[in-house]
Amino acid sequence: MTARIGVVTFPGSLDDRDAQRAVRLAGAEPVALWHRDKDLHQVDAVVLPGGFSYGDYLRCGAISRFSPVMDTIIEQAKAGLPVLGICNGFQVLTESHLLPGAMLRNESLHFVCRDQKLRVENAATAWTTDYTVGQEISVPLKNGEGRFTADARTIDELEAEGRVAFRYLDVNPNGSINDIAGITNAAGNVVGLMPHPEHAVEPLVGTGRTDGLGFFTSILKQLVSS
Numbered sequence: 001m002t003a004r005i006g007v008v009t010f011p012g013s014l015d016d017r018d019a020q021r022a023v024r025l026a027g028a029e030p031v032a033l034w035h036r037d038k039d040l041h042q043v044d045a046v047v048l049p050g051g052f053s054y055g056d057y058l059r060c061g062a063i064s065r066f067s068p069v070m071d072t073i074i075e076q077a078k079a080g081l082p083v084l085g086i087c088n089g090f091q092v093l094t095e096s097h098l099l100p101g102a103m104l105r106n107e108s109l110h111f112v113c114r115d116q117k118l119r120v121e122n123a124a125t126a127w128t129t130d131y132t133v134g135q136e137i138s139v140p141l142k143n144g145e146g147r148f149t150a151d152a153r154t155i156d157e158l159e160a161e162g163r164v165a166f167r168y169l170d171v172n173p174n175g176s177i178n179d180i181a182g183i184t185n186a187a188g189n190v191v192g193l194m195p196h197p198e199h200a201v202e203p204l205v206g207t208g209r210t211d212g213l214g215f216f217t218s219i220l221k222q223l224v225s226s
């Protein structure tokens with residue numbers, strides 16, 4: 001049976017279609033989930049896409065976190081549902097407390113848009129098994145509020161438990177603590193990162209690199225084998 005991966009659309013989501021396309025290219029079936037809908041339509045995993053949900057008012061992701069769909073996602077993620085938050089989706093995950101920490105405005109106070117090199121630090125999460133630890137990948141990055149921060153104890157815990165999943169290489173584009181680009185929860189089913197793997201899945205576009213496809217093939221393998 002084909003794995004079904006839900007992609008949530010909030011008002012202001014921008015990258016939901018690209019996320020659906022990445023899911024399809026990996027070989028899974030994308031399922032559109034609407035923010036007002038509590039029902040997840042029996043999907044096997046969920047992607048929270050990038051964008052500007054609720055116009056980034058208050059803080060990015062702060063309003064989306066209270067969407068009906070998030071009530072169900074929070075409950076099911078705690079029970080093991082794989083969830084990937086990309087950029088604005090990562091912001092929603094920290095606002096939802098499915099992942100620790102918070103996002104501040106970029107240190108430069110400017111919106112940053114670039115191809116970003118990353119180092120894979122954890123290849124054991126539900127979304128990263130098709131990578132290897134130490135692998136260097138390049139995917140687009142585009143955000144204004146991407147500076148990951150947390151209290152010292154949380155950072156120590158993330159580092160000690162190997163829960164920093166991705167780190168910025170060459171350039172730290174936003175001033176994130178310890179060059180953190182993405183993290184995972186302790187169980188490894190919830191992963192969030194600021195750069196956009198769904199924009200690097202086809203050789204015909206962008207830099208021609210497909211370094212982001214591994215997120216979607218990783219989850220597919222995990223779903224098929226479970």
Ligand SMILES: NC(=O)CC[C@H](N)C(=O)O
Binds near residue numbers: 050056088142
């Ligand atoms: N690309 C995005 O998802 C943008 C995220 C968010 N709105 C920001 O600017 O930080």
